[in-house]
Amino acid sequence: MALGGIFLFGVLFSIVLDPAYATTTLTSSATGPLVVGRDSVALYCRSQIPNADYLWNLDGEALPGDNRYQITTVLSKANSTLTISPVSMNDTGNFTCEAISGSTTETSNAVRLTLTSNQGSSPVDIPDSSSRLSGVAIHNIVIGFMAAVVLIRVGAPL
Template identity: 40%
Template sequence: MMRDTGTYTCKIENRVSSNTSQPLSLTVIARVSGVALSSNASGLLCPGKDSVRLTCSALGTNVTFSWHLDGAPLPTNPRYHLMNSNSSLIISPVERTDSGSFTCTASNSVNSETSSPLTLNLGCSNHLSPGAIAGIVIAALFVVALIPLTVIFILCKKNKNNTSTPTNPVYDNTGAQAPNTYDRIITGSTAPGIQLSGTSIPTY
């Protein structure tokens, strides 16, 4: 049991003398159990932008940790950072190549145990900042207000064109023209009882 860990000595004595042995240390090693792999990510991880921390936990004594990606030892990568005696793996930033299954193995001199696989949820969500949302709302309100103003302007312009007074109207004279008049009596024979009068005689 774990409480048996400690330093032991043996003492021998009789009526004449006594003697104590050299101390002996005893360490009880508990088996590895309860290995679990967790992530601090709560949603989508955007490749090239977001970072993630994977943590491997286990029960037992003198536990060491190792990591695997898709069943193979974790490759050397400047984006991979092992922390806290290799119990934590920080990936900064994540990339599309990190879409495989991660596992961790906890070991000691008694046994080893591997966690269940963990797969990163990669993808970029379209989150808008409050400022961007406010800008979109203001632009939408402006467009909504501009539509009726545009309609009113078009209607006013149309009514103005319809009520304008035409200039220099032209009328066609379709009535019969008055006969030519003359200011002299033309000598010669005329019809009895008919007299011509006027102001001028056309010359041909």
């Protein structure tokens, strides 16, 4: 959930975005079942929050210290990658990332890794994010709302 605020005409407007419209998204490199002890996977967290720092979570808790987890963040801070090599049964669960900048914190959708100990078929559950609003669309909605508040404040007809 994204939290932020706009101070306008002496009033602080809080903005809370529904996670369905989040600008921080998480995807996976997995294209099929992941075999424990053999396969690796990369999770990609992308955010439109400027200069974000990233925190990674497994089942709502901070990612445990483990040398199988390698985290890289690009210099622009537009995304962070968690590489797990090799996967283990301890990696079963919901991974999320948090993008944090100043007073803004946004948690991504969850990616659940379901693992197998052999060549058998186990799905990797990745929620569809194609129906999400882009950051630009959310920005335009907020600007439109602010313009309406200004018009109401000065008494202009809508």
